Amino acid sequence: MQTKATYNEGEVLKLLKSGSELAFAQIFDRYRPQIYRTARKFLKSTELAEEIVQEVFLKVWLKRETLHEVERLDAFLYTMARNLTFDALRKLSTEAIAKQQLALTAEATDDTTFLALQENQYTELLEQAVAQLPPQQKQVFQLAKVEGLSHEAIAERLNISRLTVKTHMAKALQSIRTHLQPHLGTMVFLPLIFYKIFRF
Numbered sequence: 001m002q003t004k005a006t007y008n009e010g011e012v013l014k015l016l017k018s019g020s021e022l023a024f025a026q027i028f029d030r031y032r033p034q035i036y037r038t039a040r041k042f043l044k045s046t047e048l049a050e051e052i053v054q055e056v057f058l059k060v061w062l063k064r065e066t067l068h069e070v071e072r073l074d075a076f077l078y079t080m081a082r083n084l085t086f087d088a089l090r091k092l093s094t095e096a097i098a099k100q101q102l103a104l105t106a107e108a109t110d111d112t113t114f115l116a117l118q119e120n121q122y123t124e125l126l127e128q129a130v131a132q133l134p135p136q137q138k139q140v141f142q143l144a145k146v147e148g149l150s151h152e153a154i155a156e157r158l159n160i161s162r163l164t165v166k167t168h169m170a171k172a173l174q175s176i177r178t179h180l181q182p183h184l185g186t187m188v189f190l191p192l193i194f195y196k197i198f199r200f
Contacts, residue, residue: 013068016060024064028057031074035081042085043092052088056081129179130172137172140165 007026015023035056040049056077060067070076130138136158143149143157151169155162 009073010068013070013073016064017068019064024057024061027060027073031077032057035077038078038081039085039088043088048088052081052084055084125180126176129176132179133172133175137168137175140168141172141176144169 007030012023012026016027032053036049036053039052040046043049043052059080060077067073067076130141133141139158140154143154144151149157151162151165155165158165
């Protein structure tokens, strides 16, 4: 059996071609340390560096019948290791970007969910406020804010004066404002809703 001191690459590769596990072990022992150190340097990971080593020598074994044609085995192995290391770096970079995008998507989803919940809560509060209005105030408010009718159109439909419509509307808005006021500090929608509902 050859030792490291009498290592003859040509002879070792011939033995490897015939399936010699001892020849494979000699190549592994000779080149593994440098391949591992190089992969570890770039990948900053013991586990990933070991994976590169395993993949390199798996390819060595699978290609054993043609390796005797390689002029410089060390250059061949280091090139293979370098390419595998760069592939791993690209994968890590892609995964990092994907994780970042996923985090941003999750954050946006959380924000959307939060706002949807806030809007639902607002809707319930508004419905409660409108439900407690006296019948005619409720009718005037719904005609104005839901159907979008003008004061003149409401007065004509209900057969009341425009001044009466305006009075009912003012009282309805004041009642709704009083009902919603305690929630201003906890619901992000309410300042905007106040503007949309209470503008004339």
